[in-house]
Amino acid sequence: MQDSLPVGTLIDDRYRLVRLLRKGGMGEIYAAEHVHTHRRVAIKVLRSPWSRDPVTRERFKREAQATSQIVHDHIVEMLDFGVTADGACYLVMELLYGEDLQATLLREGRLPLRRAAAIILQICSALAEAHRHGIIHRDLKPGNCFRTGFRGVQDFIKLVDFGIAKRLPRTAEAHHDSHEGAALTTEGTILGTSFYMAPEQSTGGPIDHRIDVYAAGVVLFQLVTGKLPFRGSTPSDTYRLILTAEVPSARKLAPEAELPAAIDELFRKALHKNPDRRFASMDELADAVATVAAQVPKDRLKGESAVLAVQTAAAESRRGLRLVGTVALAAALVTALAIALYFGM
Template identity: 85%
Template sequence: MLPWAPQVQDSLPVGTLIDDRYRLVRLLRKGGMGEIYAGEHIGTHKRVAIKLLREPWSREPVTRERFKREAQATSQIVHDHIVETLDFGVTPDGVCYLVMELLYGEDLQATLLREGRLPLRRAADIVMQICSALAEAHRHGIIHRDLKPGNCFRVGFRGVQDFIKLIDFGIAKRLPRIDNISQESVALTAEGTILGTSFYMAPEQSTGGPIDHRIDVYAAGVVLFQLVTGKLPFRGPTAADTYRLILTAEVPSARKLAPEAELPAALDELFRKALHKNPAKRIGSMDELGAAIAAVVSSGAKDRPKGDGAAAAVRDAAAENRRGLRIVGTVALVAALVTALVIALIWRV
C-alpha cells in the first residue's frame, strides 16, 4: 500500500447486520473503496445485492455524494432493463450502503471474451434494449456517462437469452427533467471533469467539455460496434493515444474490420452518424438510435441476394442450432450457476 493511501477496513464478516435490516450472506466482490455482497432482508428473507461504501470513503464528501447520486438515479427510473434500487442508507457507524436486486448471469464484457463478436441480429437486439433503457433514463433527466459492456448485465428472464439490465449509475449526471431534451440542456451540464471509460467516451466527454444525453448515444454506438466486430473503433496503445484517435480519426468501417460477418453497408453509415465527433450532427436520441438499428437489420435482410437462399438457410440453421445448444446448456447448468456463478451487479467499487 502506498504511504499516502487511506486505510481501508477489512471485509465485514458474513452474518453482519446492516442497519438491523439486511444480513450479509456472501462476499461477491471487493474493491478499493468497498464491497458488494449477496444479502437478505431479515424480515422478508428476500435475496438482494448490497453495495457498501466503507471507511474512510463513506466520509469523503465527493465519493459519498457520488454514491448517493447512484441511489437517486436508479431509484427514480422504473424500467425492465435498468437494475432496480430497493434501499439506500447510512449505518450509525458511517457505512453507506445501497441495496439492489440480485442479478444472476454475466456482463457483456464476459460474453465478448468468451464468444467473440456476435451476429448482427443478436447484437442489435441487445443494444436496442440498452437504447430503450437509456431513453427512459434521459426522460428523467439522467445520463449514464459510463455505458460499456461491463455495465450491461445479461440475465435469464422468461426464456430470453440476452435480457439486459443496465447497472452502475455511479457517475450518472442529472440534467433538467424534460420529455424532449433540448439544446438548452447542454449549458446546464458540468465542464472540466472527465468521468467515464476512455474507449467509450464521446469527444466532448474526453476533453472535459459540456456534455448531455448524446454522450450515451455515442457510447451505445461504440458498444454495438464492438459487439458486431469484436473490436473497438478507437483504441491506442495508451490512454492519450486513444483520446487522440477519438478526437481526430475517422470512424473505421465495421464491414472491413469484420468482413466474415457480412455486415450491411447501411451499418457503416449508422456508425458514422452515431459516433460523429460533433454532437450536433450525431444521432439525436436513444429512441432515434434504436429505430436506426432496427432499420439497418431490416435492410440487411432485404438486401440478401435471392440466389444465395441455400447458403443463407444453412447459415440461419447453424445459428439456430448454436442457439439451441446454448439454451440446452443453460438449462443443464442452472444448479451450477446458482451456486458458482452468482454474480451481483459488477460495480466498480
C-alpha cells in the same frame, strides 16, 4: 485498506450479508438477505475512507436517487439506500444472476449482428427512459450492461451503475457540468472509461444525452466486431484517436461477420465527433439499428435469440410507442425472478 465485511454481518439491523460477490477499489458488492422478508438482494457498500469523502458520498447518493427514479425492465431496481452507524454508505438493489457483456465478449469474441442488435435495442430503451427523466448515464460500457436470461430469452439486459449519472445540464448547470466532466478523462477511475467517451466528454466540454448515444454506438461496434473503434496504446493515445481519427469500417475490421453495407454509415453517424450530427435520441438510434439488422439474410438467423425478432419488430412499428413493447410484458410476468448483480466500482 479496510477488509471485506465478514459473512453474517448485519447492516442497519435489516440486511444480513450472505456472500461477497465482488471486491473493488472503493468497496464491495455482497449478496444479502432481508432479515424479516427473507428477500435476497445485492448490497453495494462504500468502504472507508471513501464513505467519509463528501464528493464520493454525493456520487453514491446520486446513484441511488437516479436509479430509484427510473422504473424500467432494463434498469436495475434500486430498493434502499442508507448509512450505517459507523458511517459506511450502502445501496440495496435487486440481486441479478448472469454476467455482464464484457464477460460475454471475452468469451465469445463478437456476436452476430441481429443478436447484438437485440441487446442494443434493450439498452436504447433503458437509456431513452432515463433521458425522459432528465438523467444521463455517462458511463455506458459492456461492463455496466448485465446479461441474464429467462423463458428462452438468453440476452435479457439490465443496465447498472448510475454512480456518475447526472441531470441533463441546463444553463448554469451546463457550465458546472463541463468542469466536472474533465475528471471523467482519468482512465481507471469510477468516473468513466475512455474507450466509450464522446469527444466532448473526454475533453471536459459541455455534455448532454448524446454522449449516451455515442457510447451505445461504441458498445454496438464492439459487439459486432469484437474490437473497439478507437483504442490507443495509452489513454492519451485513445483520446487523440477519439478526437481526430475517422470511424473505422466495421465491415473491414470483421469481414467474417458479413455485415450489411449500411452498418458503416450507422457507425459514422452514431460516433460522429460533432454531437449535432449524431442520432438525436436513443429512439432514433434504435430505429437505425433495427433497420440495419433487418437486412441480415434470413438463412443466417438459425439459432439466434427469439428476443431479436420481437424487439426488431417493435422498433420498426413503434410509431411513438415505447420500444420495450412485448418484452416489457413478458418481463412483468417474471418480476419475482431474482436476477443478477455484477457492478463495477
